[in-house]
Amino acid sequence: MSLQSYLVPLLALAVVYGVVRLFRRDNVPLPPGPPPDPIIGHLRLMRGPIQETTYYDWHRQYGDVVHLNILGKPIIFLNSEQAAKDLLDKKGKLYSDRPHFPAHELLGWHDILGFMPYGEEFHKTRKLFAEALSQSGVRVFQDNQLNQAHLLLKNFLASPDQFSSHVRRFASAVILEIAYGHRVETDDDPYLQLTEDINQCVAGAGEPGMAAIDFIPLLRYLPAGFPGASVVNHCKQFRPVLQNAIDIPFKDVEQKMASGSAEVSFLSMALENLYRTKNVSEKELRRLKISSFQFYAGGSETTWSTIENFMLIMLLHPDVQKKAQQEIDRVLGEGKLPDFGDRESLPYVECVLQESMRWHPALPLGVPHRVMDDDIYQGMLIPKGATIIANTRCMTMDENVYQNPRLFYPERYLPKPEGLGEPLPGSVFGFGRRICPGRYLAEASVWIVISALLAAFDISPGKDENGNTIEAKADFHVALTSRPKPFKCTILPRSKLSRDALEKL
Numbered sequence: 001m002s003l004q005s006y007l008v009p010l011l012a013l014a015v016v017y018g019v020v021r022l023f024r025r026d027n028v029p030l031p032p033g034p035p036p037d038p039i040i041g042h043l044r045l046m047r048g049p050i051q052e053t054t055y056y057d058w059h060r061q062y063g064d065v066v067h068l069n070i071l072g073k074p075i076i077f078l079n080s081e082q083a084a085k086d087l088l089d090k091k092g093k094l095y096s097d098r099p100h101f102p103a104h105e106l107l108g109w110h111d112i113l114g115f116m117p118y119g120e121e122f123h124k125t126r127k128l129f130a131e132a133l134s135q136s137g138v139r140v141f142q143d144n145q146l147n148q149a150h151l152l153l154k155n156f157l158a159s160p161d162q163f164s165s166h167v168r169r170f171a172s173a174v175i176l177e178i179a180y181g182h183r184v185e186t187d188d189d190p191y192l193q194l195t196e197d198i199n200q201c202v203a204g205a206g207e208p209g210m211a212a213i214d215f216i217p218l219l220r221y222l223p224a225g226f227p228g229a230s231v232v233n234h235c236k237q238f239r240p241v242l243q244n245a246i247d248i249p250f251k252d253v254e255q256k257m258a259s260g261s262a263e264v265s266f267l268s269m270a271l272e273n274l275y276r277t278k279n280v281s282e283k284e285l286r287r288l289k290i291s292s293f294q295f296y297a298g299g300s301e302t303t304w305s306t307i308e309n310f311m312l313i314m315l316l317h318p319d320v321q322k323k324a325q326q327e328i329d330r331v332l333g334e335g336k337l338p339d340f341g342d343r344e345s346l347p348y349v350e351c352v353l354q355e356s357m358r359w360h361p362a363l364p365l366g367v368p369h370r371v372m373d374d375d376i377y378q379g380m381l382i383p384k385g386a387t388i389i390a391n392t393r394c395m396t397m398d399e400n401v402y403q404n405p406r407l408f409y410p411e412r413y414l415p416k417p418e419g420l421g422e423p424l425p426g427s428v429f430g431f432g433r434r435i436c437p438g439r440y441l442a443e444a445s446v447w448i449v450i451s452a453l454l455a456a457f458d459i460s461p462g463k464d465e466n467g468n469t470i471e472a473k474a475d476f477h478v479a480l481t482s483r484p485k486p487f488k489c490t491i492l493p494r495s496k497l498s499r500d501a502l503e504k505l
């Protein structure tokens with residue numbers, strides 16, 4: 001048979017496929033959503049900090065999958081864990097891309113794992129994380145987490161009013177030691193300043209996929225005073241600061257490895273592996289450099305927020321705090337501090353951890369995914385290129401999954417009849433091929449801190465300057481990560497035994 005005789009039927013097939021696809025696409029409705037304005041679509045709805053209650057209402061009104069369009073750009077909200085699993089988990093190959101984030105590109109973050117497009121480089125980078133942060137692999141970091149947790153307790157004892165900066169320091173110190181082998185000894189450690197710079201930089205760049213510049217890329221060419229364009233200035237100003245945060249620790253580790261004084265870390269181990277191969281390329285070095293930076297860019301603020309959320313929740317629910325303390329006293333004995341080996345013997349504390357992450361997830365809207373081709377889900381079109389938001393906040397408050405979801409009720413995870421037998425929140429670390437690679441490390445860091453705090457301290461409402469009790473309020477910042485607005489609390493050792501144990505640390 002000649003080439004032509006193959007070509008004609010193949011071309012005909014391709015045309016038929018294209019026509020069927022177009023026809024199918026045109027006849028499939030988009031998911032429902034609130035009514036848009038002409039031309040600008042839902043732009044007005046997205047201005048200002050996004051109110052999670054709004055999304056919650058949309059779920060009730062429009063269902064598990066909601067469609068918005070902003071200046072013609074489709075955004076799909078997945079409001080139930082089932083919808084997110086069906087699409088992001090089961091169709092991972094299609095749904096694992098990230099939207100283009102112009103603000104983060106201006107910062108020089110184009111090749112950081114969290115914002116990287118799906119493809120070959122993604123797989124190579126992700127492999128580095130998977131190797132270092134597997135469920136069993138993260139056990140090697142437990143000594144570091146325990147030491148830092150004990151340091152946190154000592155700091156709480158010495159200056160309880162500064163609890164927020166102590167927690168922040170804990171979250172950064174754990175990650176810095178794991179990523180670079182750098183041990184934070186003092187509060188004026190220059191590496192802590194680097195993590196501060198990153199946090200400030202992230203905060204000013206807006207929510208990835210939700211900032212004005214994500215919808216109007218032209219903003220980058222307009223004067224900073226133009227509405228929505230100030231983010232461009234912020235990114236340009238922070239780019240060199242961020243470059244330092246990427247370069248300085250990397251060079252430090254390289255130098256220490258050359259002089260034989262480097263501590264074991266993610267970066268030193270990865271560099272050692274790399275140097276075993278003959279030709280090390282610039283690209284491979286850059287991959288390691290940006291990946292170790294991603295450790296603290298991804299792991300510091302999220303861990304800090306999760307622990308502070310827990311602390312505020314304990315103020316709001318003193319009965320839960322008491323019950324968890326009773327479990328710890330019963331299992332470990334009064335005045336004893338927990339170790340990782342105790343985790344399985346403290347099921348109620350485990351439920352408190354999971355319930356804290358459900359009741360107020362640190363990343364309420366996850367990190368946006370992007371669908372790489374048209375898809376049809378339950379008779380609705382998910383158009384190619386749409387930004388996909390896994391609406392964690394809605395998922396964790398889903399009345400179809402959790403009875404009375406607004407109630408903070410750790411027992412809900414215990415098997416019936418003692419509890420309600422409800423599932424652990426499966427959405428807080430994201431989905432599919434982009435699921436948080438640091439989740440085992442993160443859970444371990446948060447667990448050791450909350451179990452040690454419960455064992456050693458009573459956390460109760462703070463006092464104002466006149467000595468009156470300040471009533472705790474569930475008041476949170478709404479941004480990429482969500483944590484409480486500054487609040488006061490009283491942190492006191494639970495007993496003489498606890499104080500003695502703390503003073504011995």
Ligand code: HEM
Nearest residue numbers: 113114298299302303306366367429430431434436438442
């Ligand atoms: C309690 C703390 C943490 C929370 C709540 C959290 C949550 C998340 C979420 C929701 C995502 C997005 C997943 C998706 O796109 O579906 C994510 C991504 C990511 N997280 Fe975490 N995370 C935490 C701690 C950490 C830690 C400790 C590390 C590093 C050591 C880390 C590294 C990353 C990275 C690299 C990504 C991007 C993954 C990718 O795009 O493929 N995270 N995290």
